[in-house]
Amino acid sequence: MLGNMNTIARNSKMFPFAELLLSLALCLPFSGCHEAKSSHQISPxxxxxxxxxxxGGENRSYSGVIVARHEVQESFRVGGRIEKRGVDVGDTVHEGQVLATLDEKDLRLAMESARAERDAARSNKEQTITDERRYATLLSKNVVSQSEYDLKHLAADEARARMERADRSLKLALSQLDYARLVSSTDGVVTKVSAEAGQVVPQGQSVVTVARKGALEVLVDIPERRLQDIRKTQADMSLWSNRDVRYPAVLRETSPAADPATRTYAVRYSLPHVDASVKLGMTATIHLSGDSAxxxxxxxxxxxxxxxxxxxxxxxxxxxxxxxxxxxxxxxxxxxxxxxxxxxxxxxxxxxxxxxxxxxxxxxxxxxxxxxxxx
CATH class of the missing domain: 2.40.420.20 (conserved putative lor/sdh protein from methanococcus maripaludis s2 fold)
Incomplete structure (x- = not known):
């Protein structure tokens, strides 16, 4: 091949491009070597x-809040406009204490109407009973027929039933008038107020939430993938205001369903041994520790x-x-x-x-x- 290239070089005057072809041919082997060398990549x-x-030990912490074990949502047993609310959040209340009152105007009118209906039913009852007795006497003397007496007897029975219904309606109206006063069903502390004076509330709507005096708990949210582990771990609690003091905590309750927004489960830990420094609403931390296999x-x-x-x-x-x-x-x-x-x-x-x-x-x-x- 080199001989052929030399021949081409000697005849470069005859072939104008011979010198260029010779240069390209000589460069091809060297470029191939260069590609072979570059194909060997450097390790990154x-x-x-x-x-x-x-x-070994596995430690986890979850933030929560101190809550009462039992909370009562006090509500009116009748609907109406709130005339007065006598407690605020944080107030201590006692069983039987009035928490709020409704406007009694409509309830009092209903009670007076039921009383008037009861009085009318009493008068009608007395009249029909008198007629029944008189017709019974006339029947014994064969002055009236049996059918006429039976009509008076049925009218007396109807009057008695009407009187009983009117009496019960009056008792119900009196009870509803008494329901216009919302009283506390337990001793405790007001933790939430859900309605204000002047607001119209339906029957059963929560107006005041009362935390019953007694055991305190920590309410925390546990992720779904950690729900099975909490039963195998020991727990204690510390307050955000005093992280150096630990209180023993015992798992008491796990929510059966996850929160639809956070996909976490509400878990409650009871606090059997706490002092007066632990109060409702405080921020707490549950510390879980245990051995992992x-x-x-x-x-x-x-x-x-x-x-x-x-x-x-x-x-x-x-x-x-x-x-x-x-x-x-x-x-x-x-x-x-x-x-x-x-x-x-x-x-x-x-x-x-x-x-x-x-x-x-x-x-x-x-x-x-x-x-x-x-x-």
């Missing part, structure tokens, strides 16, 4: 960390790579730099890290950043390692 440098699996590793959240079947991490062989994708399960997250479990071992080296740019079987170089260590 990745940041890594060596993981440690931990099996699952070994987890704390890794940066940036080390997780999501795939269609779940998440995982890239495991790096420190000697060869080869990558292997290992699926994991996230136990829970913190602000920046994640606690994961899966087919992991103590001392595994994982990639902590840029995981979405890596592929299975790719060789990488650890940050800080010499370039010739990884091939």
């Amino acid at each position: 440098v990745v940041r890594t960390m060596r993981i440690t699996l931990d099996q 699952i070994r987890t590793a704390r890794i940066p959240a940036s080390a997780l790579l999501g795939r269609g079947s779940g998440v995982g991490v890239w495991i790096v062989d420190p000697d060869t730099g080869h990558l292997t994708f290992r699926p994991v399960t996230v136990d829970h997250y913190t602000q920046r890290d994640a606690f994961v479990q899966g087919q992991l071992a103590d001392g595994d080296v994982i990639v902590t950043s840029g995981v979405q740019k890596l592929d299975e079987g790719l060789s990488v170089r650890l940050a800080g390692a010499p370039r010739e260590d990884v091939r």
Whole structure:
């Protein structure tokens, strides 16, 4: 081939482009070598960390509020316009104390109407009974017929029934008039006021909420995935105003349904031993602690790579730099890290950043390692 090129060079005057063709031909082998050299990619440098699996105590905290174990929503048994409300939030009330009153005008008119109806029914009853007795005497003397007496007897029975109905209507009207006064059914503290003077409220609407004196509890919201764990953990409570003091807490009640907005469950912890410093409405923290049988590793959240079947991490062989994708399960997250479990071992080296740019079987170089260590 070189001989042919030399011939072309000697005849360059005859072939104007011979010299150009010679130059291209001589450059082709060198360019091929250059491409072969560039096809050997340099292993990318990745940041890594060596993981440690931990099996031991697990601590969690949830914010809540101090509430009474029993709360009563006091409401009127009749509807009407509130004329006066005598208590405010935070007031201490006693059983039988008047909390609010309704305008009695309409209820009093209804009571007077029922009383008038009762009086009319009494007069009618007395008249029909007198007629019945008179016709009974006349029947015994064969002055009137049996059918005439029967009509008077039926009229007397109807009058008696009307009198009984009118009497019960009057008692109901008197009770409704008495219901215009909302009284407390227990000793306690007012925790909520739901209506004001001048407002028209229907029957049964809560007007005042009274927390019954007695046991206090902590109301907290627990995520769905942690609902099963709370029964296996010990709990204690601390106040936001005094975080150094802990009070024992006992799980008492778990809501059977999740909140539709937050998808959390309302959980109540009773406080069997508290002092006077713990008051209704205070912000509290429930601390849960227990032994976990699952070994987890704390890794940066940036080390997780999501795939269609779940998440995982890239495991790096420190000697060869080869990558292997290992699926994991996230136990829970913190602000920046994640606690994961899966087919992991103590001392595994994982990639902590840029995981979405890596592929299975790719060789990488650890940050800080010499370039010739990884091939």
